[in-house]
Amino acid sequence: VQLQASGGGLVQAGDSLRLSCAVSGLPYNGFTMGWFRSAPGKEREFVGCIRWSDGNTYYSDSVKGRFTIAGDNAQTAVYLQMNALKPEDTAVYYCAADPPLGGVIYNAGSYDYWGQGTQVTVSS
Numbered sequence: 001v002q003l004q005a006s007g008g009g010l011v012q013a014g015d016s017l018r019l020s021c022a023v024s025g026l027p028y029n030g031f032t033m034g035w036f037r038s039a040p041g042k043e044r045e046f047v048g049c050i051r052w053s054d055g056n057t058y059y060s061d062s063v064k065g066r067f068t069i070a071g072d073n074a075q076t077a078v079y080l081q082m083n084a085l086k087p088e089d090t091a092v093y094y095c096a097a098d099p100p101l102g103g104v105i106y107n108a109g110s111y112d113y114w115g116q117g118t119q120v121t122v123s124s
Contacts, residue, residue, distance in 0.1 A: 001025040001113040005095045008118030011085055015122070019080040021095030021115055026075065029053070030100035033071060033078040036108055037091035038117075046106045047093070050078060058105060063089075085122045092117040 007019040021033065034049035048059040050069045057069050068081040078095055096111035103110030 001027070001097065003095050003097060003113055003115035005093060005115040005118040008093060008120045010121045010123065013086055013122055013124050015085050016081070016083045017085060017120060018082070019093055019095075019118060019120070021078040021080075023076050023078060023095075023097070026097060028100070029075070031075075032098040032100075032102065032105050033069075034096045034098060034105065034111055035069065035078075035080045035093060036096060036111075037089075037093045037120075039091040042091075044094075044108050045091075046108070047080070049098070049105050051105075053100070060106075082120070085120075087122045087124045090120060090122050092119050 002024045004022040030053045032049050032051045035047040036044050038044045048069045050057045050071050066084045071078045094117045095115045097113040098111045
């Protein structure tokens with residue numbers, strides 16, 4: 001399994017950015033694809049996820065209404081559209097894959113596969 005996150009960069013507060021996660025090698029259908037982020041001095045934080053089995057999405061309260069997750073029908077890519085970015089959104093963003101019937105989707109420990117991360121920096 002390979003997950004390749006890309007699209008990070010330096011933006012100003014209020015700007016938008018779209019992250020992509022290229023997905024390959026998943027052994028079966030029904031994975032949940034999550035986005036997490038890590039900021040210096042903070043624990044890895046759940047951002048949101050999409051369940052490919054039904055297309056449902058879930059978000060943390062800190063990004064709800066600003067971020068949107070989408071996946072392609074071929075289950076080869078997941079996107080994180082980030083709008084109205086704030087300085088506190090600055091972090092390394094990771095995509096991850098949680099197998100069907102895995103653990104709690106908000107818990108990083110439930111995800112078996114991780115991408116390498118992409119840096120997002122939001123200046124004030």
